[in-house]
Amino acid sequence: MKSVLFSRFFILLPWILIVIIMLDVDTRRPAPPLTPRPYFAPYSGGRGGSRLPFRRGGPGRGREPRNESWPRPPPPPPEPPLPTIYAITPTYSRPVQKAELTRLANTFRQVAQLHWILVEDAAARSELVSRFLARAGLPSTHLHVPTPRRYKRPGLPRATEQRNAGLAWLRQRHGHQRAQPGVLFFADDDNTYSLELFQEMRTTRKVSVWPVGLVGGRRYERPLVENGKVVGWYTGWRADRPFAIDMAGFAVSLQVILSNPKAVFKRRGSQPGMQESDFLRQITTVEELEPKASNCTKVLVWHTRTEKANLANEPKYHLDTVTIEV
Numbered sequence: 431m432k433s434v435l436f437s438r439f440f441i442l443l444p445w446i447l448i449v450i451i452m453l454d455v456d457t458r459r460p461a462p463p464l465t466p467r468p469y470f471a472p473y474s475g476g477r478g479g480s481r482l483p484f485r486r487g488g489p490g491r492g493r494e495p496r497n498e499s500w501p502r503p504p505p506p507p508p509e510p511p512l513p514t515i516y517a518i519t520p521t522y523s524r525p526v527q528k529a530e531l532t533r534l535a536n537t538f539r540q541v542a543q544l545h546w547i548l549v550e551d552a553a554a555r556s557e558l559v560s561r562f563l564a565r566a567g568l569p570s571t572h573l574h575v576p577t578p579r580r581y582k583r584p585g586l587p588r589a590t591e592q593r594n595a596g597l598a599w600l601r602q603r604h605g606h607q608r609a610q611p612g613v614l615f616f617a618d619d620d621n622t623y624s625l626e627l628f629q630e631m632r633t634t635r636k637v638s639v640w641p642v643g644l645v646g647g648r649r650y651e652r653p654l655v656e657n658g659k660v661v662g663w664y665t666g667w668r669a670d671r672p673f674a675i676d677m678a679g680f681a682v683s684l685q686v687i688l689s690n691p692k693a694v695f696k697r698r699g700s701q702p703g704m705q706e707s708d709f710l711r712q713i714t715t716v717e718e719l720e721p722k723a724s725n726c727t728k729v730l731v732w733h734t735r736t737e738k739a740n741l742a743n744e745p746k747y748h749l750d751t752v753t754i755e756v
C-alpha cells in the first residue's frame with residue numbers, strides 16, 4: 431500500500447511542479463492597465479512634452495498600441511512674437527575698436543531676435559567695420575555720421591549724433607507700418623553685458639531701468655525702488671538729476687520711440703552728464719519707470735572702460751612684410 435502511494439506521488443510530482451511554475455509566472459506579469467498609462471500617452475496633459483522620450487523606447491520595449499480615439503486637447507495658442515531688441519552702438523576708429531566690437535558681437539550673437547544698429551562716428555563707413563559686420567553673423571544695420579569737430583572736445587558729451595542717427599533709422603523703418611513689438615537700448619561698445627540683461631529688458635512695456643556697475647565713481651548706481659516704483663536714485667554724482675541714470679541703465683519700447691517722434695539727444699542746452707536725463711524727460715516720467723533686475727537690486731551691466739592701447743614701440747613706417755588688420 432505504502433509503495434503504491436509512493437509511486438503515485440512520483441508520477442504526480444512533475445505535474446505539481448509545472449502548475450506551481452505556471453502560477454508563479456502569471457503573478458509576476460503586470461496587470462493589464464485599465465486606463466492608458468500617462469507616460470505612454472502621446473498628448474498627456476501638462477508637461478506631457480517632457481514625457482515623450484519614454485515613447486522612444488523602440489519596438490518591443492513596453493510599447494502599447496496608440497488609442498487614436500482619445501480626446502486630444504486643443505493645440506496651445508500660438509506664442510506672441512518675441513519683441514526685437516534693437517541695440518544702438520556708437521563706435522569710432524581707434525586701435526581697440528575691432529577688439530571691442532568682437533567682444534560685443536560675441537555677446538549679441540547669443541541673444542535671440544537682436545538687431546544691431548552700429549553707427550560709426552565717421553564721414554563714411556569704414557572698411558574695417560563693414561568687413562567685421564559682414565562676418566559677425568548678426569542681423570545688423572550699418573550707419574555713419576561724423577561728430578562735428580567743434581564737439582570733439584574733452585568734457586563734451588560723446589556720440590550724440592550717432593545715437594540720434596540710430597533713432598532716426600528706427601523711426602524711418604517703422605514709421606509707415608504698425609510697429610512690430612520692439613525694445614531699444616543704447617549699448618556703448620566698451621561696456622560689459624550679461625545675457626540676463628536682455629531677458630530683463632525684453633519685457634519693457636514703456637521704459638525700463640536697472641542698476642549699472644562701475645559708474646559714477648561708485649561700484650554701482652541704481653534706481654531706488656519702493657512698492658515696485660522708482661522713488662529715487664542711488665548715485666554719487668548729481669542726485670538732483672530727474673533721471674540720475676547712465677546710458678546703459680535703461681531701455682525704451684519701440685512704441686514709445688515712435689509716439690515721441692521729436693525725442694532726441696540734444697547738444698544745445700544739455701549740460702555734460704545730463705544727456706540721459708534730458709532724453710528720458712522727453713518720453714516718460716519717473717513714476718512710469720519699470721524697475722528690472724529684481725527691483726533694481728542686481729547688476730547685469732558694467733560701465734567698463736578699456737585702457738588705451740600702448741603702441742609706444744610701433745614703428746613710424748610700415749616694417750612688416752604683410753599688412754594686417756587689427
Ligand code: UDP
Binds near residue numbers: 551588
Ligand atoms: N564714441 C564715439 N565717438 C567718440 C567717442 C566715443 O562714437 O568720439 C562712442 C564710443 O565708441 C562708445 C560711446 O560713444 O560706444 C561712449 O563713449 P566712451 O565709451 O568713450 O564714453 P564713456 O565711457 O566715457 O561714457
Ligand code: MN
Binds near residue numbers: 621
Ligand atoms: Mn565707455
